[in-house]
Amino acid sequence: MRAPSPLLTYSEPAYGVTEVNFFLDKAKELATAEGLPQLALYLATSPLLRAIITVPAYGVQDNVIYDYVKSDVDAYLAKLRTCVHQYLRDCTDDQTPTQISGGAVPRTSPAAGRRE
Structure with missing residues (x-):
């Protein structure tokens, strides 16, 4: 995210800092190898997108950001979302089918089964 600028005064829809901080804490909690599938689900269903308020951009009070610009x-x-989904796809793509014991792949000879 961009660094806060107390000089910006235009209005744009924003998210309250409490909602954003809760979202970031939850994402951090799920950001483990075991938690990535749950993180992907959380990103897809996060209530953050319904917590929009309209305030001046980068509301700053006592050098503390109290709201985040929606965009x-x-x-x-x-x-x-893109990074998590790409990582999960990469993990799935890297899985290979189990090979026959010893890694040998059976071959069929054209002469197999032929009687001379």
């Missing part, structure tokens, strides 16, 4: 959070969320 910044949405871009971050989209990138996070």
